[in-house]
Amino acid sequence: MLATEKSVAVPHELMERVFEARRQSDELFNLVRENALYERPIPERHRIIFYLGHLEAFDWNLLNGSVFGLKSVHPEFDRLFAFGIDPVGGGLPTDLPSDWPSLNAVRDYVSNIRNHLDTRLEKVSLESHFRTDFQTNDGFSLRTLLNVAIEHRLMHAETLSYMLHRLPLDTKVRPKMPQTNSPNLAGPPVVHRMVSVPAGVVTLGLARDAENFGWDNEYEAHTVDVPAFEIDQYKVTNRQYLEFMAAGGYETRAFWNDDDWHWKTAAGISRPLFWKKDGDQWLYRTMFDEVPFDEVALDWPVYVSQAEASAYASWAGKSLPSEAEWHRAAYGAVGGSARAYPWGNETPNAEPTERFGNFDFHRWDPVPVNAFPEGQSAFGIHDMLGNGWEWTSTVFGPFPGFEPFPFYRGYSADFFDGKHFVMKGGSARTAACMLRPTFRNWFQAHYQYVYTGFRCVSRG
Numbered sequence: 001m002l003a004t005e006k007s008v009a010v011p012h013e014l015m016e017r018v019f020e021a022r023r024q025s026d027e028l029f030n031l032v033r034e035n036a037l038y039e040r041p042i043p044e045r046h047r048i049i050f051y052l053g054h055l056e057a058f059d060w061n062l063l064n065g066s067v068f069g070l071k072s073v074h075p076e077f078d079r080l081f082a083f084g085i086d087p088v089g090g091g092l093p094t095d096l097p098s099d100w101p102s103l104n105a106v107r108d109y110v111s112n113i114r115n116h117l118d119t120r121l122e123k124v125s126l127e128s129h130f131r132t133d134f135q136t137n138d139g140f141s142l143r144t145l146l147n148v149a150i151e152h153r154l155m156h157a158e159t160l161s162y163m164l165h166r167l168p169l170d171t172k173v174r175p176k177m178p179q180t181n182s183p184n185l186a187g188p189p190v191v192h193r194m195v196s197v198p199a200g201v202v203t204l205g206l207a208r209d210a211e212n213f214g215w216d217n218e219y220e221a222h223t224v225d226v227p228a229f230e231i232d233q234y235k236v237t238n239r240q241y242l243e244f245m246a247a248g249g250y251e252t253r254a255f256w257n258d259d260d261w262h263w264k265t266a267a268g269i270s271r272p273l274f275w276k277k278d279g280d281q282w283l284y285r286t287m288f289d290e291v292p293f294d295e296v297a298l299d300w301p302v303y304v305s306q307a308e309a310s311a312y313a314s315w316a317g318k319s320l321p322s323e324a325e326w327h328r329a330a331y332g333a334v335g336g337s338a339r340a341y342p343w344g345n346e347t348p349n350a351e352p353t354e355r356f357g358n359f360d361f362h363r364w365d366p367v368p369v370n371a372f373p374e375g376q377s378a379f380g381i382h383d384m385l386g387n388g389w390e391w392t393s394t395v396f397g398p399f400p401g402f403e404p405f406p407f408y409r410g411y412s413a414d415f416f417d418g419k420h421f422v423m424k425g426g427s428a429r430t431a432a433c434m435l436r437p438t439f440r441n442w443f444q445a446h447y448q449y450v451y452t453g454f455r456c457v458s459r460g
């Protein structure tokens with residue numbers, strides 16, 4: 001009896017998460033004025049309209065393909081909206097707005113898919129033979145597939161935020177209660193220093209028999225020896241990055257590797273993408289505003305590409321941390337066992353909320369790097385989760401024992417090309433579920449659009 005009750009309750013909780021994720025993604029599309037939905041704010045990505053269809057096509061292709069096997073409501077759209085793009089080495093898309101279906105057609109597709117899937121999923125939660133421990137042909141549970149759908153949508157809630165960030169301000173509808181730019185969170189002045197982390201062993205990755213969900217690239221668990229190092233207590237701020245620029249950082253060949261230098265020079269890049277020059281003062285482009293630097297943004301983390309982060313580190317005579325070093329700084333403890341989160345074992349949104357960091361959609365923009373002292377790690381390092389992802393020096397690649405998910409073979413494997421780097425941590429627009437220690441994010445070294453900064457390390 002108990003077992004049956006439990007198996008009914010589980011899908012209910014998962015369905016609540018599906019609905020909540022849909023609320024998040026719907027809210028984002030509702031920020032965009034209709035005439036801007038066919039814009040392409042990031043040249044390397046599809047037009048916004050693609051993502052409206054993509055979230056539903058993805059859920060449909062995944063769940064129908066592996067579980068339901070129903071007749072498609074719109075096979076053409078299932079294919080058109082199946083996959084995003086990430087061109088390496090040029091080759092930008094050239095499609096026109098008129099190449100895409102009308103807004104009404106895409107909206108109809110979205111509501112049809114939702115109706116179809118929800119009717120089926122409702123049955124699943126009631127029929128005892130069709131529970132979340134139901135196995136697909138590949139041996140994966142419906143629970144896993146629903147987690148894939150939920151986290152895929154939540155990841156797009158973040159990548160869409162980057163994208164909408166780039167739209168002209170007058171094409172966005174300001175939310176009625178825009179989260180403030182948080183000058184109230186400003187703490188004492190930031191005093192930058194480095195923290196010593198003793199040598200230790202970290203366990204990266206997720207064990208195959210772990211209960212909690214992880215993507216294919218999170219498996220398998222393995223240990224890595226990490227020699228002692230020092231790491232910045234805070235993320236590098238806009239104020240610090242100004243010094244790098246004043247020192248000619250963008251013009252000094254020696255700070256850049258060949259590839260990064262050629263990219264920077266060819267693209268004419270001489271400042272972080274989020275910065276804007278207004279006469280002789282700098283403005284910071286937030287989601288809905290442009291704010292003068294001096295008032296709020298100086299102690300925010302700087303958001304830059306991995307190439308710019310590496311150049312800054314060279315200028316400072318330091319390096320970017322490896323994935324294993326970052327992990328040790330965040331979760332390790334002197335003589336203690338690893339923590340579930342940098343601050344301890346409480347979940348990110350334990351009541352009262354907003355104690356541990358700037359994440360889970362509470363804000364649109366950064367806060368000062370010292371705003372959440374309660375979130376610091378055992379070694380006293382601040383802001384490891386939230387307020388901006390952090391670049392590592394680690395090329396995104398498989399852990400030993402990696403197997404692609406058979407129902408989504410390209411999710412990670414398509415990016416094991418030596419051009420993508422691991423990012424750890426999370427931003428203001430990262431959902432709490434992806435703050436788990438094993439989650440790995442990645443983008444190309446020259447991708448400036450993300451809410452990603454960095455901190456530096458020094459090695460003996």
Ligand code: AVJ
Binds near residue numbers: 159
């Ligand atoms: C894991 C955030 C790098 O956006 O390219 C979404 C997530 N993959 N749809 C990306 C993803 C397919 C992916 N990142």
Ligand code: FE
Binds near residue numbers: 054058084152156
């Ligand atoms: Fe996607």
